[in-house]
Amino acid sequence: MPTALRPLYxxxxxxxxxxxxxxxxxxxxxxxxxxxxxxKMNAVLNVAANVSKFYSEKGDEVEIQIVAFNAGLNMLxxxxxxxxERLKSFKQGMPNVAFIACENxxxxxxRTEGKEPPLVENAARVTAGVVTLIELNEKGWTIxxx
Numbered sequence: 001m002p003t004a005l006r007p008l009y010x011x012x013x014x015x016x017x018x019x020x021x022x023x024x025x026x027x028x029x030x031x032x033x034x035x036x037x038x039x040k041m042n043a044v045l046n047v048a049a050n051v052s053k054f055y056s057e058k059g060d061e062v063e064i065q066i067v068a069f070n071a072g073l074n075m076l077x078x079x080x081x082x083x084x085e086r087l088k089s090f091k092q093g094m095p096n097v098a099f100i101a102c103e104n105x106x107x108x109x110x111r112t113e114g115k116e117p118p119l120v121e122n123a124a125r126v127t128a129g130v131v132t133l134i135e136l137n138e139k140g141w142t143i144x145x146x
Contacts, residue, residue: 025063027055028141030133033072038082041075043146045086048097062096069102069129076101078118091122102129
């Protein structure tokens with residue numbers, strides 16, 4: 001994606017997320033993944049699945065965003081994610097869970113590796129993962145780093 005279009009894309013992703021029910025959810029949870037440890041990646045996915053199930057069984061709406069940055073972006077890489085199969089099952093079974101990739105981290109990986117790493121198809125992009133967490137917190141979302 002051309003660098004000039006990235007801010008526009010990030011704004012469109014944010015708008016899309018807000019229009020697809022995030023604002024209507026009774027409960028809003030953002031999970032941070034910034035480590036490359038597969039155990040932490042699985043912990044994040046376990047928390048998302050457990051929270052989703054808990055509120056679903058109560059009949060409540062919950063919106064969950066998993067924000068990946070720094071080494072945690074490896075979770076969303078289509079070429080080497082240690083949790084790739086679980087990500088596919090989330091896409092099919094839990095549409096209330098969104099995966100967010102940090103463009104700043106992606107840019108760094110692209111410079112280091114000489115090409116942009118492929119991301120899983122259900123990953124949206126934002127300019128900065130940490131800024132996204134700050135903004136979600138300011139909008140009343142609960143932020144957790146399992």
